[in-house]
Amino acid sequence: MLKKKKLFLLIAVLIILGIGTIGYWLFLAPPDNFPNKKAAINEIMDKFPEANIKDMQDIIYLDKKHVYIPFITKNDSYGLSFWQWQKHEWQFISIDTGATPRIWKIDPENPASHFIVWNFHPENNLHYLTFYLIKDRGYSINEGKHNYQPSVQMDIKAELEGKTSFGHTRIPLDWCEFMLSENKLMASINPDPLFSNFFPPAQYYFGWRSVAKDGYDDYPPFPKNTNGFGTGDSLIEQIRYIDKQELE
Amino acid sequence: MNATATALNIITWIVILLAIRMIYRKQEWRPKLWKMLIVVFVGLFSFSINLPFFDQQVKLAILPLGVWILYGLYSRKNEGESWEKYRKYAWLGFLANYLFLAMSILSILLHAGIYPKNDxxxxxxxxxxxxxxxxxxxxxxxxxxxxxxxxxxxxxxxxxxxxxxxxxxxxxxxxxxxxxxxxxxxxxxxxxxxxxxxxxxxxxxxxxxxxxxxxxxxxxxxxxxxxxxxxxxx
The missing domain is CATH 2.60.40 (Immunoglobulin-like)
Structure with a gap:
């Protein structure tokens, strides 16, 4: 009787240890280094031969678990691929071969973890990029109740001179503050979050513009072929090109 | 944190527990405590509609879904004796919806008094x-x-x-x-x-x-x- 009990206890302990180890290994263990460029190219080309990747330019860590890899395609496009450490492996999550800037909301709740990433064809000779956080002005009068939505337009500059074709920048602190209060406000519009997961989407959006070294400030002309190829991911969004006329 | 809502929520649960105790004392049946609590909890489950009240929403329970489920489970057991045992607890659960409704209305009014909107x-x-x-x-x-x-x-x-x-x-x-x-x-x-x-x-x-x-x-x-x-x- 006693033996049986001991055996049972031993098995229970072993099972708990086993589950603990697997859980640690899957979710908590520190990430490995990203394998190498060759392996990354192979993995993408296996899934998406149409991506036509010629060369990976670099492996950039945004943090320990999030990597982006800028690349060049065989028909001279500059693109971006995004990778995440998940379940103890580097998983490929999204690709864009005609890469205009994208925002990666690594933790969607926390704007401080959001990055804007880009890779522009070097022939554009860009001097700097400007990124925008914009909310359009608006008003409404509902049963005599006025509502005025002021215009919001914040910007940051990213210098490109003498640098590589690709780069990234973190969302600045004042954007974070605005986004956090706006998100909280949107969440409080629905008084009963228990019974409905549907929140109205945020009213702000992100944009970009570029200025070349010769002063040219319209949409960058290279590459000439604009046949991009991309896959979606809810946390990596393309950001909008902002026309000069839209700025205030 | 919304202090008035939290406080009234706690009061509501205390009232429900007191009501459970009252039924328990009056009945001769002695159901198991944990079963009784589950029955009350399932009884709460209802089809309800949201009504606007001072720019907020309150829930008005209409169909006692939880009670029906419990009736379906218990009415056939022991020739209906089980249902007799738990019936009051199940309905208490459903009625608690109206207590929650009253408390949320009270909470909205209290909140407006303590934290005036135009202040x-x-x-x-x-x-x-x-x-x-x-x-x-x-x-x-x-x-x-x-x-x-x-x-x-x-x-x-x-x-x-x-x-x-x-x-x-x-x-x-x-x-x-x-x-x-x-x-x-x-x-x-x-x-x-x-x-x-x-x-x-x-x-x-x-x-x-x-x-x-x-x-x-x-x-x-x-x-x-x-x-x-x-x-x-x-």
Whole structure:
């Protein structure tokens, strides 16, 4: 009787240890280094031969678990691929071969973890990029109740001179503050979050513009072929090109 | 955190527990405690509709789904004796929906009394970490004068919003074509609303430094002071 009990206890302990180890290994263990460029190219080309990747330019860590890899395609496009450490492996999550800037909301709740990433064809000779956080002005009068939505337009500059074709920048602190209060406000519009997961989407959006070294400030002309190829991911969004006329 | 809602929620649960005890004492049947609690909990489950009440929503229970499920489970057992045993607990669960409804109405009324909507102190209570950020290119290089804001706050006047006029003005007053002046080009952040109000708001400051536009999830409020609480430089 006693033996049986001991055996049972031993098995229970072993099972708990086993589950603990697997859980640690899957979710908590520190990430490995990203394998190498060759392996990354192979993995993408296996899934998406149409991506036509010629060369990976670099492996950039945004943090320990999030990597982006800028690349060049065989028909001279500059693109971006995004990778995440998940379940103890580097998983490929999204690709864009005609890469205009994208925002990666690594933790969607926390704007401080959001990055804007880009890779522009070097022939554009860009001097700097400007990124925008914009909310359009608006008003409404509902049963005599006025509502005025002021215009919001914040910007940051990213210098490109003498640098590589690709780069990234973190969302600045004042954007974070605005986004956090706006998100909280949107969440409080629905008084009963228990019974409905549907929140109205945020009213702000992100944009970009570029200025070349010769002063040219319209949409960058290279590459000439604009046949991009991309896959979606809810946390990596393309950001909008902002026309000069839209700025205030 | 919404203090009135939390407090009334706790009171509601205490009342439910007291009611359970009352039924338990009057009945000769002695069901197992954990079963009884589950029955009450399942009894709560209902089809309900949301009704608007003072810009919020309250839930009106209509169909006692939980009670029906329990009836289906218990009525065939022991020739209906089990259902006899648990019937009152199941209905108590359903009736508790109306207690919750009453409490949420009371909570909304109490909240409106303790934290008046058109009182700026509800939204701006603690300003030790307050500062402004420029949310529009037409903003000037000004900073917040916290002491001045603190002294102004009690005297700020509640004023009407002319949203259509303000909207139109931005298009009329701009000198250059591509430059528009925003009436509210600063955000005031680092502020706490009154303790227990659970209010989240977006607070914007007017160009002249005298006006505050507060947007909550439900509506907007506009307050004006006599003196600007923005100052030059650091």
């Amino acid at each position: 700026i102190g509800t939204y701006i209570s603690e300003i030790n970490g307050a500062h402004i950020i420029k949310t529009h290119p037409s903003a000037a290089n000004l900073t917040l004068d916290r002491h001045l804001l603190m002294s102004q706050i009690d005297n700020m006047k509640y004023e009407p919003i002319y949203s259509d006029e303000w909207y139109r003005e931005t298009f009329e007053t701009s000198a250059e074509e591509n430059r528009k002046d925003e009436r509210f080009p600063y955000q005031l952040t680092g502020i706490n609303s009154k303790w227990g109000s659970g209010v989240h708001s977006l607070i914007l400051v007017e160009r002249d430094g005298k006006g505050i536009l507060i947007t909550t999830g439900q509506e907007q409020f506009y307050f004006r002071s006599d003196q600007s609480f923005l100052k030059e430089g650091k």
